[in-house]
Amino acid sequence: MAKSIYEEYTELPQKLLDEVKREVEAHNLKGDQVKRVLDRVRTEFENAMISPGEAIGIVTAESIGEPGTQMTLNVFHFAGVAEVAVTLGLPRLIELLDARKEPSTPRIEVYLEKDISKDPVKVKRVAASIKETKLWEVADEFTVNMSQSRIEVYPNKSKMRDFVITETQLVKMITDLLKNVDARANKDFISIKLKAETFELKELYQLREKVRELHVKGVKGIKQVLPIKKDNEFVVICVGNNLKEVMKTEGVDFKRTVTNDIFMTESILGVEAARQAIMNEAIEVVENQGLDIDIRHIMLLADVMTSLGTVKGITRSGITGEKESVLARASFETPLKHIVNATLKGEEDKLNSVIENVMLNQEIPVGTGLPSLIAKIKDQK
Amino acid sequence: MADVFLDNKYIGHVDNPREFLKNVRAKRVGDKLLGNINLVYQERLDEIYIESSKGRLRRPVIRVEHGKSLFTDEHLNKLIKKEISWDDLVNEGVIEYIDALEEEDTLIALKEGDLTNKHTHLEISPVVILGLTTSLIPYSNFGGSSRLIRGSKIQKQSVGLYVTNFLMRMDTDVSVLHCPETPIVKTFMHGVMKYDKHPAGQNVVIALMSFEGYNMEDAIILNKGSVQRGFARSTYFRPYESEELRYSGGLTDEIHIPDKEVKGYRAEKDYRYLEKDGVVYNGAEMQEDDVIIGKTSPPRFLGELEEFSIAASTRRESSTTIRHGEGGVVDMVVITENEEGNKIVKVRLREQRIPELGDKFASRHGQKGVVGMIVDEENMPFSASGVRPDIIFSPHSIPGRMTISHLIEVVAGKVGSLAGRYVDGTTFDVENESDLRKELTNLGFRENGTEVFYNGMTGERFKARIFVGDMYYLRLKHMVANKLHARASGRIQLLTRQPIEGRARGGGLRVGEMEKDCFVAHGASLLLKERFDSDKTIVHVCEKCGMLAINDTFRNLRHCLKCGSNVEITAVELSYAFKLLMDELKSLCVYPKLVLKSKY
Numbered sequence: 013m014a015k016s017i018y019e020e021y022t023e024l025p026q027k028l029l030d031e032v033k034r035e036v037e038a039h040n041l042k043g044d045q046v047k048r049v050l051d052r053v054r055t056e057f058e059n060a061m062i063s064p065g066e067a068i069g070i071v072t073a074e075s076i077g078e079p080g081t082q083m084t085l086n087v088f089h090f091a092g093v094a095e096v097a098v099t100l101g102l103p104r105l106i107e108l109l110d111a112r113k114e115p116s117t118p119r120i121e122v123y124l125e126k127d128i129s130k131d132p133v134k135v136k137r138v139a140a141s142i143k144e145t146k147l148w149e150v151a152d153e154f155t156v157n158m159s160q161s162r163i164e165v166y167p168n169k170s171k172m173r174d175f176v177i178t179e180t181q182l183v184k185m186i187t188d189l190l191k192n193v194d195a196r197a198n199k200d201f202i203s204i205k206l207k208a209e210t211f212e213l214k215e216l217y218q219l220r221e222k223v224r225e226l227h228v229k230g231v232k233g234i235k236q237v238l239p240i241k242k243d244n245e246f247v248v249i250c251v252g253n254n255l256k257e258v259m260k261t262e263g264v265d266f267k268r269t270v271t272n273d274i275f276m277t278e279s280i281l282g283v284e285a286a287r288q289a290i291m292n293e294a295i296e297v298v299e300n301q302g303l304d305i306d307i308r309h310i311m312l313l314a315d316v317m318t319s320l321g322t323v324k325g326i327t328r329s330g331i332t333g334e335k336e337s338v339l340a341r342a343s344f345e346t347p348l349k350h351i352v353n354a355t356l357k358g359e360e361d362k363l364n365s366v367i368e369n370v371m372l373n374q375e376i377p378v379g380t381g382l383p384s385l386i387a388k389i390k391d392q393k
Numbered sequence: 394m395a396d397v398f399l400d401n402k403y404i405g406h407v408d409n410p411r412e413f414l415k416n417v418r419a420k421r422v423g424d425k426l427l428g429n430i431n432l433v434y435q436e437r438l439d440e441i442y443i444e445s446s447k448g449r450l451r452r453p454v455i456r457v458e459h460g461k462s463l464f465t466d467e468h469l470n471k472l473i474k475k476e477i478s479w480d481d482l483v484n485e486g487v488i489e490y491i492d493a494l495e496e497e498d499t500l501i502a503l504k505e506g507d508l509t510n511k512h513t514h515l516e517i518s519p520v521v522i523l524g525l526t527t528s529l530i531p532y533s534n535f536g537g538s539s540r541l542i543r544g545s546k547i548q549k550q551s552v553g554l555y556v557t558n559f560l561m562r563m564d565t566d567v568s569v570l571h572c573p574e575t576p577i578v579k580t581f582m583h584g585v586m587k588y589d590k591h592p593a594g595q596n597v598v599i600a601l602m603s604f605e606g607y608n609m610e611d612a613i614i615l616n617k618g619s620v621q622r623g624f625a626r627s628t629y630f631r632p633y634e635s636e637e638l639r640y641s642g643g644l645t646d647e648i649h650i651p652d653k654e655v656k657g658y659r660a661e662k663d664y665r666y667l668e669k670d671g672v673v674y675n676g677a678e679m680q681e682d683d684v685i686i687g688k689t690s691p692p693r694f695l696g697e698l699e700e701f702s703i704a705a706s707t708r709r710e711s712s713t714t715i716r717h718g719e720g721g722v723v724d725m726v727v728i729t730e731n732e733e734g735n736k737i738v739k740v741r742l743r744e745q746r747i748p749e750l751g752d753k754f755a756s757r758h759g760q761k762g763v764v765g766m767i768v769d770e771e772n773m774p775f776s777a778s779g780v781r782p783d784i785i786f787s788p789h790s791i792p793g794r795m796t797i798s799h800l801i802e803v804v805a806g807k808v809g810s811l812a813g814r815y816v817d818g819t820t821f822d823v824e825n826e827s828d829l830r831k832e833l834t835n836l837g838f839r840e841n842g843t844e845v846f847y848n849g850m851t852g853e854r855f856k857a858r859i860f861v862g863d864m865y866y867l868r869l870k871h872m873v874a875n876k877l878h879a880r881a882s883g884r885i886q887l888l889t890r891q892p893i894e895g896r897a898r899g900g901g902l903r904v905g906e907m908e909k910d911c912f913v914a915h916g917a918s919l920l921l922k923e924r925f926d927s928d929k930t931i932v933h934v935c936e937k938c939g940m941l942a943i944n945d946t947f948r949n950l951r952h953c954l955k956c957g958s959n960v961e962i963t964a965v966e967l968s969y970a971f972k973l974l975m976d977e978l979k980s981l982c983v984y985p986k987l988v989l990k991s992k993y
Contacts (some may be wrong), residue, residue: 070914355983366913373925373968379916 021050024057065382069316070366072309079303080105098272105297108274108290111317111325115273118253120234123268129245137176138263139237139248140230145175147182147226154220158213163204163220175229182228189226193219231257256280274323283318290314290323337361339368395434397441410434410441414498417443422486431495444494451490452521453483454501454514462505462515463487489514519821520581528582530757531805531818532798540796543759551755551867552627553593563632563727563739568746568870570595571626576865577809578802581819594757594867595625596810599803600774600782600846601791601860604766612765613754614785616773620748624783625868629744630724635686635713637736644691646711648672648738651689657710659684664712670728672738677723679715679742685723686713686738713740717899718877720744751873756864758799760790772849774859781849782861799864804829804842806863811836878902890928890969901927928969936961939986941972963989 018029032053036046062068083102099107099117107115122142128134148154153166167179179197186195186204194205204223206215236251250258253273259266259280271277272293278286291307291314298305316331317324324330328345335341338354338361353359363369366376375381395410396403407413414434421427431451432443456463464487471477482488491499491514501514503522508515520528526545527533533541552568559569575589577596583589597619604614615624637646649671650664663684666677671687679685689708715721721744731737748754748764755761773781791800802818808829809816817824830840838844843858878896886893892901904924912921933942935953937960942953944964952958965987975985 065916067914067916070910074910074914351978351983360988370909370913370921370925371968371974372971373922373929373966375922376913376918378913379918381916381918381922 017046017050021054024050024054028053028057065379067366067378068312072312075305075309076313079298079301079305082303083301100297100300105294108293108297109313109317109326111274111323111327111330113275114253118251118271118273118276120250120252120255120258120269120271122248122250122258123265124246124248124263125265128263129247129265132239132246134263135239135246135248138261139239140175142234142248142250142258142261142264143230143237144227144232144234144252145229146224147228148224150175150177150182150228154224156216156220157203160203161205161211161216163216163223164198164201165204165223166201177229185228186223186226190219190222231261234258278323283321283323286323287314287318290317335365337363337365337368339363339371340365343367343371395439395441397443399443400446401442407441410439413441422489423484428483428490431490431492433494433498435497442494444492449492451492453488453490453517454499455517456487456489457502457508457512457515460508460510460512462508464515488517518581520819523820525582525586528580528820529586529588530798530820531576531578531580531816532801532823533580533818533820534798534823535801536758536796536798537794540759540794540798543761544757547755547759547761547867547869548593548757550869550871551593552625552870553867554591557591559630560725563741564630565632568627568629568872570868571628572623574865577863578805578816578818578865580817581822594865596806596863597624597783597866598780598861599784599786599864599866601786601788601803602774602846602855602857603787603789604768604774604785607766608762608785608787609765609789611760611762611787611790613762613787615748615764615767616770616781616783617767618770618773618781619783620767625748625752625754625866627746627868629721629746629872629874631716631719631721631742631744633685633713633715633740633742635688635738636731637688638690639733639735640691646688646690647708648686648688648736650687651708651710651712655689655708655710659710659712663714666723672726672728673723673740675723675726678720679723680720681715681717683715684712685715685740685742688712715742717897746872746874748868749873751877753869753871754784755867755869756799756802757867758796758802759794760786760796760799761869762786762790768849774846774849774855776844776846776859776861778844780844780861784866788860800860801826801829802864803860803862804833806865807838807842807861808832808836810863811838885927889973890930892927925968929966930969930972931964931966932972933962934965934987934989936963936989939988941975965989 018033021029032049036049041049080102083105097117098104098119099115103116122138123129124135124138128138147165150171151165151167153164155164155166157164165182167182172178172182179202183195183197183202186202187193190204192207194207196203196205204219206219231250231252231254233254234250234252238249238251239246240249241247253271253276255269255271255273255276258264259269270289270292272289274286274289274293277289291310294310294313295307298310317326320331320334324334326332328341332344333341335344338350338359342350342354361368363372363374364377366378369376394406394408395413396406397413398404411434414432417427417430417432421430430443430445431449432441434441464482468477468482468487472482479488483490499513500511501516502508502512503516503519505515523533523541524545526548527541529548530536530541530544533544536544552570553573554569555567556562559567570593572595573592574595575592576583576594579588603609608614620626635648637648639645650667650669651658653661663682664687666673666679666683666685667687668674673679673685688711690711692707692709719742721742723740724743725741727739727741729737729739748767750764750767752764753761754764768785770781774785775781790796798818804826805816805818805824812832816829833842834840839858841860842862843860846855846859846861847853848855876896880892880899880901883899883901884893885891894900894903909921909925912918912924933944933951934940935942935956937956938953940953940955942951942960942962944951944962950958951962953960953962978985
């Protein structure tokens with residue numbers, strides 16, 4: 013067999029061919045039968061393709077917009093557990109389509125490496141290492157000792173054990189992070205002194221506040237972690253969007269870890285990932301509301317939002333603002349601004365799209381308005 | 394020690410507030426003056442408030458002492474024998490009036506069975522938890538609360554005898570039902586409010602079945618025979634008004650038949666119903682656009698008068714005409730004077746409204762629907778005894794809404810009409826359904842209210858037995874005659890040259906932005922263009938400067954104001970709205986240049 017019969021059907025996508033191959037083998041078809049199957053698949057495929065001139069954009073807009081009117085306005089959904097609230101429903105959809113820089117409830121879903129994800133103890137340890145921990149969370153007391161002009165930190169032994177931190181580590185961290193101080197471990201407290209010879213009492217108090225908020229362990233910006241059981245493994249839900257650092261954490265399966273922050277996804281994993289993220293988030297909202305929107309509408313939406321190489325929202329500063337036509341832009345939002353700017357630049361409107369032509373009462377270039385007759389006139393020499 | 398306030402004014406203090414309250418309340422029994430007082434002790438603030446002001450809302454309740462109602466069987470017997478009256482009960486202290494303030498200090502039991510030692514009062518009847526209109530719904534404790542709300546809203550929209558002196562009134566937009574009936578299935582409140590003096594519906598025979606699909610989605614089928622016999626017939630009244638206004642300079646409006654010289658004079662036949670005084674006569678049958686009150690007004694600007702003083706009259710025509718799409722008979726004419734001494738004329742028009750397709754009807758249980766078909770009597774289904782229903786109601790309206798009260802009323806109405814009596818459907822105190830069923834059996838009908846029915850068109854017997862009975866039906870004030878509207882061409886707005894809006898002005902029905910989107914989604918490009926053609930214009934564009942040129946149709950010449958006549962000028966078809974936009978841009982010193990190219 014030099015050439016497979018499947019290679020003749022180059023217009024069919026590989027995924028479809030693979031599926032046909034699988035079915036053919038399962039049903040034990042041969043030679044001519046396979047060809048008939050493939051021919052049939054090809055006609056079906058061609059029939060399923062959209063016709064030229066179909067107004068897919070507006071069909072997508074209506075297909076997403078109409079179910080949107082049925083969405084309940086209840087904002088929060090608790091992802092399995094009552095502690096982590098997630099914005100869902102219409103507000104979340106609007107947030108997605110507008111491509112807001114930060115979601116109102118940023119969240120990372122951390123998947124763990126196979127050998128860890130099933131052991132609750134190990135999962136808990138990884139979760140603790142992700143959570144942002146500040147010094148006040150592992151210490152009982154912060155006192156200002158006036159006579160010695162120093163700050164005394166009384167660490168809590170059992171809490172430190174929970175977060176796997178030793179006292180010497182703490183001392184090192186304090187001296188490393190706060191440059192102008194000396195820290196020393198005493199019997200049951202750590203004393204912190206300012207290096208400077210003379211200083212005001214106020215500075216000491218300021219230092220105490222600084223010390224309290226000292227970042228000790230974990231990923232910055234992850235305010236809450238919550239291991240939950242998903243299927244047959246543990247997943248850690250994190251409140252925050254510092255995906256980069258979370259992915260670097262030991263024990264985290266960075267290949268599967270995702271965030272609901274589209275821009276974070278884009279900056280770390282690229283536009284393609286951002287496109288997928290938009291789709292996933294939109295689908296989650298739609299399914300959560302018990303609505304049924306064809307995935308291809310959402311795909312088109314995500315494609316439009318990412319087609320310029322970066323994520324752009326459907327706003328006057330995003331996709332709509334990029335429209336070629338002055339009239340189309342003016343008809344969306346802030347018409348005066350667009351007209352004034354167009355005047356300053358001397359812009360030209362080619363009247364190539366729908367809205368402009370509706371405004372001028374001309375045929376719109378979709379559907380029946382698209383095709384035109386071209387006649388070849390003989391040379392008039 | 395508690396401070397005492399009388400009508401929010403400090404008047405002193407008492408040492409033992411509870412004792413004080415008890416004494417005052419004991420003393421106000423039977424006391425003309427103190428009987429109008431309500432008082433409360435606010436423990437948290439340690440203050441006593443006494444209210445005696447006018448306009449407070451107070452309601453009667455039965456007093457309770459030591460868990461026992463003061464209203465005894467003895468009182469009841471005396472009341473029945475008419476030995477004592479309500480006032481005696483109040484004077485005796487059995488019944489007490491409380492207001493919103495004093496209610497804070499009470500614990501009121503809904504039923505006598507609920508009484509405990511803690512209770513201070515007892516409701517006269519549990520029905521008081523419902524409002525007036527809601528308590529007019531029979532068997533309402535067999536329906537959901539949402540349906541009761543709808544049911545009471547609907548009753549307010551029903552056409553009936555809204556007042557008994559309607560013939561002497563000039564109300565706008567009112568209807569009066571011709572033969573209103575008192576309902577067979579009543580509640581206690583019908584008697585209390587004397588509903589039989591001003592009823593708002595009629596008792597009809599109703600069958601629960603489908604009929605050729607014409608009663609889908611809450612529609613109802615009407616029997617043409619019933620309609621012809623006068624079912625739900627009503628009269629619609631509309632007043633028209635005109636006033637002789639006075640203007641500066643001694644000029645006034647004048648109510649008379651306008652002269653032919655008057656500006657804006659209508660056709661002579663439009664004034665044919667006017668009598669010498671310029672007002673129509675009683676009993677005139679009017680159609681739309683006919684003049685009811687002839688009137689002329691002085692010119693708007695005095696300058697006009699001097700300029701064209703040669704003309705005999707420059708007065709304007711300002712008569713009152715019948716509204717578009719309406720008509721009727723002149724019912725009453727009133728000529729009088731108002732506070733400013735101006736002569737005013739009011740004319741009331743009456744129109745008979747026979748139920749037609751699209752009129753709205755409802756039962757009292759929140760089951761409203763529109764007439765879907767009026768069927769000839771001979772085609773209506775009939776029962777074994779030959780009864781044809783007045784209304785056919787779709788059974789699909791029942792399960793989802795769970796209006797059990799609607800079904801019970803059908804059975805109760807059937808019993809009532811067959812036995813020749815009223816049935817009591819007072820909330821919480823109804824005539825038992827099982828008793829009604831028994832009575833129905835005794836009257837010779839199947840106990841569940843169903844009957845054998847025959848198809849009126851084929852004479853075939855229906856396989857299923859049909860649920861029939863009598864029920865009180867209301868005609869609602871929403872009638873198609875007041876709402877029907879369509880337009881082909883008509884008046885346009887001056888500014889945009891687009892059709893005007895609104896039924897009263899004969900406006901168009903807007904194809905809005907979202908409707909436009911649907912045309913686009915279908916790719917129906919040319920249809921969309923045609924629908925938006927209403928303001929299309931042809932403009933002439935100078936191809937050199939791209940601005941609008943001047944088209945001199947008299948001399949068939951075109952020239953551009955900037956470039957002269959020696960330039961290419963082309964006619965272009967576009968929407969007037971866009972031409973307007975360009976004009977506005979020009980006024981903002983923005984130069985909208987049109988660059989033309991061949992369409993093909």
